[in-house]
Amino acid sequence: MQKTFTYKNEEISYSCQGKGALVILLHGFLENKSIWNNTISFLTNSFMVVAIDLPGHGSSPCLGYVHSMELMADVVNELLKHLNKRKCHLVGHSMGGYVALAFAEKYADKIYSLSLICSNARADNKQKKIDRTKAIQLVKTKKNLFVEAAIPPLFNTEQKNHMRAINKIKKMAHDTSIQGTIAALSGMRDRYEREIVLKFAPYPVLIIAGEKDAIIPVQWLKEQSELPENCVLEIMEDIGHMPFLEDRIMFETLLMRFLKGV
């Protein structure tokens, strides 16, 4: 069911279904909460599942010109308070994982477990920061071009034709405002390295990597999976940056197995 809560006088959109321990799902850049629809249907048999539209995405407004990971983590904390819950399992895809790590840094005691899906605790390197700044310039005048180029490489199209999913995400991306797109790009470019959050994680961590992910190399995730004391690393063969769309059944099985074991 679609609902809203208020963060600093702005209405933030979320959905909530099922009963049990709370799982909060955080989508990636240019996506929105509906990206999780299949995952939600699967998890609601066992959990209370909440998916949020992060600021500037889906039906949630922009909260300024830069959406830092810390700002978005505070929005998630407000959601937790609004739900009257003390703790959650946090699941973040890519940019959603950067937000989850920022939340984990500030609010470690509010986490049952942390799942990072094709996400990464390192900051952008110098080249990536330059690329983000160029992307911001492009989005200002030609956002359509940016979206058309940015979405297809998220999938491993060598194995399977993902045209339907690609078009679905392109639509979400085209629906994301220019301000929302730039605020997220700026926030990701300026984000801090958070490997220390993994190193000292007092809760179980799941890292799901796509073997063919062109955005977050699997090698980085192999290295980062060594940091937490209690970490499960799952490498999905032949999968790109979108495991929950590229192999839904495998993704759901891995996530459910981890969450149930916590």
Ligand code: MLT
């Ligand atoms: C995402 O899918 O959220 C982004 O591709 C992450 C990024 O650009 O670092």
